[in-house]
Amino acid sequence: MHHTETPAMPSLSRGSIGDKIRGAFAVGRTRWVMLLLVFLATTLNYIDRAALGIMQPILAEKMNWTAMDYANINFWFQVGYAVGFVLQGRFIDKVGVKRAFFIAVLLWSLATGAHGLATSAVGFMVCRFILGLTEAANYPACVKTTRLWFPAGERALATGIFNAGTNVGAMLTPMLLPLLLSLWGWQAVFIGMGAIGFVWVTAWAIKYYNPEEHPSVRKSELAYIQQDPEPEQPQVPFSRILRMRGTWAFALAYSITAPVFWFYLYWLPPFLNQQYNLGISVTQMGIPLIAIWLSADFGxxxxxxxxxxxxxRGVKATTARLVSMLIFACTIVSVVFAANASGLWIAVLAIALAVGAHQAWTANIWSLVMDYTPKHLVSSVFGFGGMCAAVGGMFMTQIVGHVLTATNNNYAVLFTLIPTMYFLALTWMFFMAPRKVETVED
Structure with a gap:
C-alpha cells in the first residue's frame, strides 16, 4: 500500500455544523457510501422484526394467541439472536465482513418470507428463531464496517447514523403495513419483506470493499481513515478474547440496557393499543409510533x-463517551411518567424522550467498545456482548409477560425499572472500560 502526503484533517472543534460536514466530505466520500449500505441493512433488519409487533392484534385474533404465546414467540427470536450473535461475530472476523454479511442477509430474508407460511404460534416460534439466528449478524457487521472505515473522531457520528436505521425501519413499518395488509393480507406482507432483502444483497455484493481493497477510494481518504495506526495483531482463540477486560466491560453493560429497546419494539404497540384503544391504522397507531421512532433518529x-x-474540543474519547452516556441516562428518567399519563400525547412525549436517549446512549457505548478493541477482533467482542444482551432480552420478554399477567396488564412497574438499568450499566463501564486500545496477551 502506498501513500501520498497526509491530508489536512477536518476540525471537529471549530466552525459551524455545515463546515464540519463539508470538511468530513473534503477528503473523500467512499466511507459514507459504505455507511449508507449498512444503514440500509439496519433499516431492513428492523422492518423485518418490527412488523410482528404491528400485526400482533391481527395475528393474535386469527391464531388465538395469549399474552404468553406472544411472549414465547419473541423469546425464541431472542434465543436465536443470542446464539447467532456470538457465532456471527466470530465468523465475520474470520471470513471478512463482505462475505459474512452477504450470507446473513440472504438467509434472514428467506426466514422473513417463511413467516407467511406459518399457521400457528409454534410455526412463528420456529421462524423467529431462524430470523434471530441470522439477523444477529447485522450489528457486528455494521460495527466492523464502521471500525474499518472511520477514524475515532467520526465513529460515534457514523454509529449514530447507521443505528438510526433501526428507527427508520420501526417508523416505516407502521406507515406502510396498514396499507399493505389491506391490499395483500399478512402472508404476502412477510413474503414481500423477504424479497426486499435480495435487492440489498445484490447491492452489497457489488459495492462493498474493505478500505485497502476498494477500487475507487481516494488516497487522501484512505490516509484519513488510517490516521491512528495500530500494530498488526494475529487472530487469537476465543478464550483469549474472554480474558480481555474490555470484553466484559461491554458485555455486562450492554446486556443490562439493550433489552430495553426490545421492550419498546415488542410492547409499545400493545401498550398504546391497550391504554388508548388505537387499533392498527396509520392515523391511530401509526402517527404516535412514527413520532416516537423519529425522536429516536434524532437521538x-x-x-x-x-x-x-x-x-x-480535546476531551479524551473514553471520557467523551461516558459523559454523553450520563446525560442520556438522566434523560431516560422521563419514561417513568408514561404508564399513568393523562393523555396519549403526554405518554408519547415521555416515551419519545426515553427512546431517543436510549439510541444516543447506544451510539456511544458502541463507539466506546470500538475505541478500545483491536479492529481485527471488534466483531468477536461485539458478538459476545450482543449474545449476552440477547440473553438479557430473553429474560426481559419473559419478565414482561409474567408482570403483565400478574398485574392485569399494568405497565407502571416496567416503566419505573427502566432508568435504573442505565445508571447500573454506566457505573460498570466507568470502572471497567479500558482507556486505550487493548492488546491481547499470550
Whole structure:
C-alpha cells in the first residue's frame, strides 16, 4: 500500500455544523457510501422484526394467541439472536465482513418470507428463531464496517447514523403495513419483506470493499481513515478474547440496557393499543409510533455528534463517551411518567424522550467498545456482548409477560425499572472500560 502526503484533517472543534460536514466530505466520500449500505441493512433488519409487533392484534385474533404465546414467540427470536450473535461475530472476523454479511442477509430474508407460511404460534416460534439466528449478524457487521472505515473522531457520528436505521425501519413499518395488509393480507406482507432483502444483497455484493481493497477510494481518504495506526495483531482463540477486560466491560453493560429497546419494539404497540384503544391504522397507531421512532433518529445521530464534538474540543474519547452516556441516562428518567399519563400525547412525549436517549446512549457505548478493541477482533467482542444482551432480552420478554399477567396488564412497574438499568450499566463501564486500545496477551 502506498501513500501520498497526509491530508489536512477536518476540525471537529471549530466552525459551524455545515463546515464540519463539508470538511468530513473534503477528503473523500467512499466511507459514507459504505455507511449508507449498512444503514440500509439496519433499516431492513428492523422492518423485518418490527412488523410482528404491528400485526400482533391481527395475528393474535386469527391464531388465538395469549399474552404468553406472544411472549414465547419473541423469546425464541431472542434465543436465536443470542446464539447467532456470538457465532456471527466470530465468523465475520474470520471470513471478512463482505462475505459474512452477504450470507446473513440472504438467509434472514428467506426466514422473513417463511413467516407467511406459518399457521400457528409454534410455526412463528420456529421462524423467529431462524430470523434471530441470522439477523444477529447485522450489528457486528455494521460495527466492523464502521471500525474499518472511520477514524475515532467520526465513529460515534457514523454509529449514530447507521443505528438510526433501526428507527427508520420501526417508523416505516407502521406507515406502510396498514396499507399493505389491506391490499395483500399478512402472508404476502412477510413474503414481500423477504424479497426486499435480495435487492440489498445484490447491492452489497457489488459495492462493498474493505478500505485497502476498494477500487475507487481516494488516497487522501484512505490516509484519513488510517490516521491512528495500530500494530498488526494475529487472530487469537476465543478464550483469549474472554480474558480481555474490555470484553466484559461491554458485555455486562450492554446486556443490562439493550433489552430495553426490545421492550419498546415488542410492547409499545400493545401498550398504546391497550391504554388508548388505537387499533392498527396509520392515523391511530401509526402517527404516535412514527413520532416516537423519529425522536429516536434524532437521538441516535445527536448522541454521536455530542461525543464527537467533545473529542474535537480535546476531551479524551473514553471520557467523551461516558459523559454523553450520563446525560442520556438522566434523560431516560422521563419514561417513568408514561404508564399513568393523562393523555396519549403526554405518554408519547415521555416515551419519545426515553427512546431517543436510549439510541444516543447506544451510539456511544458502541463507539466506546470500538475505541478500545483491536479492529481485527471488534466483531468477536461485539458478538459476545450482543449474545449476552440477547440473553438479557430473553429474560426481559419473559419478565414482561409474567408482570403483565400478574398485574392485569399494568405497565407502571416496567416503566419505573427502566432508568435504573442505565445508571447500573454506566457505573460498570466507568470502572471497567479500558482507556486505550487493548492488546491481547499470550
Amino acid at each position: 441516535s445521530v445527536g448522541g454521536g455528534i455530542l461525543s464527537s464534538w467533545l473529542i474535537g
